[in-house]
Amino acid sequence: MNTPFLQVMLAVIAKDFRAELRSRELIGTMLMFAVLSILVFSFALELDRIARQEAVSGVLWVTLVFASILGLNRSMSMERENASIEALLLAPVSRAALFAGKFIGNFVFTLIIGLFLLPLMTVLYNMPLVSGWMFVVMAGGIFGFASTGTLLAAMTVQTRAREALLPIALLPVALPLLLSAVKASTAIISDAAFDTWATWLQIIIVVDIVYTVVALLGFGFVVEE
Amino acid sequence: MTAVKDFPLSAEKTKDGGGRTRLLYGFTGITLALVVLCLGMALFYAGQDITQGDVQRIFYTHISSFFGAFIAFSATVVGGIQYLRTRHPKWDSLALAGVEVGTVLAFINLATGAIWARPIWNTWWTWDPRLTSAAVMFLTYVAYLMLRNGIDSPERRRVFASIYGVLAIATVIFTLIIIRIRPDTIHPAVIGSSPSTGAEGGFEMSSSMVTTLLFTLLTWSFFLTPALIWWRIRLENTLERVNKMKQIYLER
Numbered sequence: 001m002n003t004p005f006l007q008v009m010l011a012v013i014a015k016d017f018r019a020e021l022r023s024r025e026l027i028g029t030m031l032m033f034a035v036l037s038i039l040v041f042s043f044a045l046e047l048d049r050i051a052r053q054e055a056v057s058g059v060l061w062v063t064l065v066f067a068s069i070l071g072l073n074r075s076m077s078m079e080r081e082n083a084s085i086e087a088l089l090l091a092p093v094s095r096a097a098l099f100a101g102k103f104i105g106n107f108v109f110t111l112i113i114g115l116f117l118l119p120l121m122t123v124l125y126n127m128p129l130v131s132g133w134m135f136v137v138m139a140g141g142i143f144g145f146a147s148t149g150t151l152l153a154a155m156t157v158q159t160r161a162r163e164a165l166l167p168i169a170l171l172p173v174a175l176p177l178l179l180s181a182v183k184a185s186t187a188i189i190s191d192a193a194f195d196t197w198a199t200w201l202q203i204i205i206v207v208d209i210v211y212t213v214v215a216l217l218g219f220g221f222v223v224e225e
Numbered sequence: 226m227t228a229v230k231d232f233p234l235s236a237e238k239t240k241d242g243g244g245r246t247r248l249l250y251g252f253t254g255i256t257l258a259l260v261v262l263c264l265g266m267a268l269f270y271a272g273q274d275i276t277q278g279d280v281q282r283i284f285y286t287h288i289s290s291f292f293g294a295f296i297a298f299s300a301t302v303v304g305g306i307q308y309l310r311t312r313h314p315k316w317d318s319l320a321l322a323g324v325e326v327g328t329v330l331a332f333i334n335l336a337t338g339a340i341w342a343r344p345i346w347n348t349w350w351t352w353d354p355r356l357t358s359a360a361v362m363f364l365t366y367v368a369y370l371m372l373r374n375g376i377d378s379p380e381r382r383r384v385f386a387s388i389y390g391v392l393a394i395a396t397v398i399f400t401l402i403i404i405r406i407r408p409d410t411i412h413p414a415v416i417g418s419s420p421s422t423g424a425e426g427g428f429e430m431s432s433s434m435v436t437t438l439l440f441t442l443l444t445w446s447f448f449l450t451p452a453l454i455w456w457r458i459r460l461e462n463t464l465e466r467v468n469k470m471k472q473i474y475l476e477r
Contacts, residue, residue, distance in 0.1 A: 148392065155385045159375035169372055172365035173392055175358065176399045199406060210395065218388040221309055 005100070008093040012101025013108075016075070020109070026074050030067045030113050037063040038121060056127050057185035060117060061141070061178055068110040068145050069170060072153040073163045075106055080157055089223055099150065099219035103212075107146035114138045133188050140204040141181035144211050148173055151215040154222045177211075180204045249455055256448040263289075263441040271437040280344050285437055287337040289445035290330045291359075295397060296450045297327030298366070302394050305387035314465075315458075317383040320390050321373070322457035324366050326450060331363045346411070355412035358403050362396040369393055 020026050041059045045051070079085040079102075088098055118138075122129045149170055156165040171178075180200040187197035267285040274281035304320030307313075338356070339349045350356065369389050376382040404414050430438070 151388070151392075155372070155388070156375075158381065158385075159372065160377065161375045165372060165375055168368045169389065172361045172368055172396055175361045176395060179354075179358075203406070207395070211392075214388075214392055218391070221384050221388060224384075 003091075003093050003097075005094060005097045008091075008097035009101045009104065012088070012098060013105050016102070016105035019078070025078075026071050026109055027112060029074065030071045030109065031116060033070055034063050034067045034113050034117055035120070037066065038117070038124065042124065052125055052127065053190060054186065056121065056125050056129070057182050057189060059125075060121060060129070060185065061182050063117065064110065064114055064138075064142065065145065065171070065174065065178060066167075067113050068106070068142065068149060069167050071109050071113075072106055072146075072149040072170075073157070073166055075102065075109075076150075076153040076157040077163070085223065095220035095223060096216050098223075099216060102154075103147050103150040103215070106150050107143055110142045110146060111139060114142060127189055129189065131188060133194075134185065137181055137184045137188065137201060137204065140201065140208060141177055144177040144204065144208040145170075145174055147208070147212040147215045151218055151222065154219065158222075176207050177204060180207070249452075249459070252448075252455070253452050256444075256452040259444045259448050263437075263444050266437045266440060271434045272431045274434075277345060280341060283337050283341045285441040287334060287341060288438065289441045290333040290337065292442055293445040293450040294327040294330035294334060295401070296446050297323045297330060297454060298390075298394055298397050299323075300454060301327065301390040305390040308383060308387045314383065317387065318458045318461040319454070320387060321461065322454040324369050324390065325457055326453040328363065328366045328370070329453075330445075330450065331359070331366065335359060335363060351411070353412055354403050354410045355400070358396065358400040362400045365393045365396045 038059065041063070045055060045059075079088070089095075115135075115138075118129045118134065121127065149166075152169045152173070153166055156162065156169055159165050180203040184197050184200035184204070187200070263285065267282050271282065271285070273279060301320045301323035304316045304318075304323060308316035308320060338359075342351070343349050369386065372389055373382055373386050376385060404410055404412060
C-alpha cells in the first residue's frame with residue numbers, strides 16, 4: 001500500500017478515459033441506446049401535453065438506468081476479457097482506491113449521457129429540463145447507481161449468467177434512488193417550490209453515502225483471490 | 226452402512242448435538258403452540274372491528290409476517306458481516322436461512338395484504354408506493370437466491386451472497402419508512418397515527434386488539450422466525466454432511 005489512494009484512483013480513471021478515447025466503445029453504445037430508448041418511449045406512450053409532464057422524468061430515469069447498466073457491464077467485462085483486472089490486483093495498492101477509480105469512471109460516463117439527454121429531451125418532448133437543480137438531482141442519482149453498480153457488476157461478471165444478472169441484482173437495490181430521483185425531477189419540471197421536494201434530495205444523498213460506503217468496503221472481498 | 230457412523234461430520238451424534246436437538250424440538254413445540262394460540266386470539270378473543278368486520282382479523286398475521294421477515298433479513302445482515310469477518314461457513318448458513326425464511330414470510334405478508342385489500346380497497350393489488358416497495362423487497366431476495374445459484378465456487382458464492390445480503394436490507398428499511406415519507410400512500414399505518422390523509426382502511430384498536438397484535442408480533446418475531454431459521458440451518462448442515470460423505474465414497 002505504498003502508492004497514495006488519490007494517485008491510484010486518478011491513475012485508474014486516466015486509464016479508463018484513455019481506453020475510451022481510443023476505442024469510443026462505451027460512450028458510443030450508451031449514447032445510441034439512450035437516444036433509441038427515448039424515441040421508442042415517445043412512440044410507445046404517444047404522450048399528450050399533460051401526460052408528458054408526468055411521464056418525462058420516468059422516461060429519463062429508466063433510460064439512464066439501462067444505459068448505465070449497459071456501460072457497467074461493458075466496463076467490467078473489458079477488464080475481464082484481457083485479464084487486466086488481474087494485473088490491477090497484482091499492484092500493491094489498496095482495493096478501495098481501485099474501486100474508487102472504476103466507480104468514478106462509470107459515474108462520469110453515465111453523467112455525460114445524462115447531460116446529453118437533458119437538452120435532447122428538452123427539444124424532443126418540449127419540456128424545460130435544463131436547470132441547475134436538475135443537474136444536482138441527476139448527479140446525485142447517478143452517483144448512487146454507479147457505486148452499487150460497480151460493486152454488483154464486479155460480482156455478476158464472475159457468475160455463470162454474466163451480463164444477464166446485473167439488471168436483476170441492481171434494479172431492486174437501486175429502487176429507493178430511482179423513486180426519489182423520479183419524484184424530484186417531476187417536481188423540478190413542474191416548477192414546484194424547493195421545500196416541497198427537498199426530502200427527495202435528502203433521501204438521495206443519504207442513500208448515496210450508505211451505498212458508497214458499503215461498496216467501498218465490499219469491493220475488496222469481491223475481487224480477492 | 227456401518228461406515229456412515231464413522232464419519233466425524235455429524236453434529237447430531239455428539240453428546241452436545243443431542244442436547245441441542247432436544248432443545249430445538251422443545252422450542253418448535255412451544256412455537257407451534259404459540260402460533261395456534263395467536264390464531265385463536267385473532268379469531269375469537271380480539272374484538273371485531275366495527276367498520277371492517279371479520280376481515281380486519283387478517284391484519285394480525287399480515288403485520289406479524291412482515292416483522293418476522295424483518296428479523297430474518299436482519300439475521301442475514303448479521304450472518305453476512307460475520308462471514309466476511311470470520312470466514313466460517315456457519316455464518317453463511319445463517320444468512321441463507323434468513324433469506325429463505327424471510328422470503329416466505331414476505332410472501333405471506335403480500336398474500337394476506339392482497340386478501341385483505343380485495344374487500345376493503347375493492348382490488349387485489351394496486352401500485353401504491355408501500356405495496357410497490359414491499360413487492361420489490363420480495364424480488365430483491367429472490368434476486369439474492371438467483372445470484373447464489375449463478376456462482377459455482379462455494380467460497381466465492383458465500384462472499385458475494387454476504388455482500389448482497391447486506392446491501393439488500395436497504396429495500397427492507399425503505400419499505401418500513403416509505404409510509405412516513407410518501408404522503409400519497411393509501412396503505413394505513415397501524416402503529417402510531419397515519420401521516421397520510423389518504424389512508425384507506427385504518428382502524429382504532431380496542432385493548433383486546435392491542436393485546437392480540439402485540440402477542441402475535443412477538444410470537445412471529447421471536448419464536449416462529451428463529452425456529453424456522455434454526456431448522457433451515459440444520460438442513461444446510463445435513464446437506465453439507467451428505468455432500469462430504471458422497472465425496473468420501475467417491476474417492477474410495
